[in-house]
Amino acid sequence: MFPDLLRDDIFRLETKRLWLRWPRIADAAAIVRLAGDKDVAQMTARIPHPYSQAAADRWIFESRVGNAQGSAVVLALTLKDKPSELIGVIGVHQTRAGRALLGYWLGKPFWGQGLMTEATNALVDLAFRASEVEKIETHAMVDNPRSCGVLLNAGFSVEGEKPVDMAERGGVFVCRYFGLDRESWQARQTAPLASGDMRLAC
Template identity: 70%
Template sequence: MFPDLLRDDIFRLETKRLWLRWPRMADAAAIVRLAGDKDVAQMTERLPHPYPPSAAEKWIFESRVGNAQGSAAVLALTLKTRPEDLIGMVGIHQTRPGRAVLGYWIGKPFWNQGLAREAVGELVDLAFRTSEVERIDAQVRVDNPASRAVLEDSGFRLEGVGLVDMPVRGGAFDCQRFQLDRAGWMAAQQVRDAALLHADCVRSAG
């Protein structure tokens, strides 16, 4: 799905405040601490609580394999000021030709700063610009408005609500299903470009 450019572990994405890079085995302790936090894990479908170190190492290995094969783009979030220190994760995984699923989490000390939105927007743009993906799906629990806002701000559209079985959480939970297709993404890009052009014109006139 993803081109050779992304399949090298020196690949890195830059945003205003973040570096997004491949996960490393050295990130395991941060994943155990941050992803294993109850408040973080309970809003996800798969993050265990507590998070065993062996599970973190296995997840890192599998993510690197997916990146190398081009079937996924799974990247660690780090602040530019501390590029070695993982603060969260964002990933897009191919589910079938032309379709992919988005997942993300960010450590509790970094909530409410817009960092997840910054990372998700950058990776979604990369997916549509460099791969053949035509639609990206995502879901959030109905009691997770912050995560829902990340998707809405990134252009995702609500498709419906339904129960999702989450064995690691001990049952089924109401979740909102979102999707963003290429046409929707391109329309959002046009709106964004027009807004930037208008801002440039205003500055020039001033």
């Protein structure tokens, strides 16, 4: 699905304030600390709480395999002035022909600064420009207005709501489903790089 350029761990994506790069084993401690925060984990479907070192190591390995195989682009978010310090994660995964699933989380100390909106715009632009994906889909709990806001700001449209059984959360929660197709994404473009500050680096 994704081209060879993205399948090498020297790949990184630059935005105004961020570097998005492949996750590394050295990121495990930050993942345990930030993703394992109850306030972060409880807004996701799959992140366990508490988050173990073994789970973080396994997730890093699986993410790197998916990146190398071209079935996903999963990137660690880092601030430009601290490129070795993971603050969150964002990724798109191929689900079926022409479709991809977007997922992300951001450490609580970095909420409210527009960083995930910045990262989402950049990765969505990359996915449409660098692959043949026709639609990106995702969902967020209706009780997670921050995540819903990120998606709306990135051009996604609400496609419905339905209850979802989330084993890690111990119950059924109503989720809002979002989608962004290539035609709608193209309509948002006003320049060759619509996000204004996205650059590839290798």
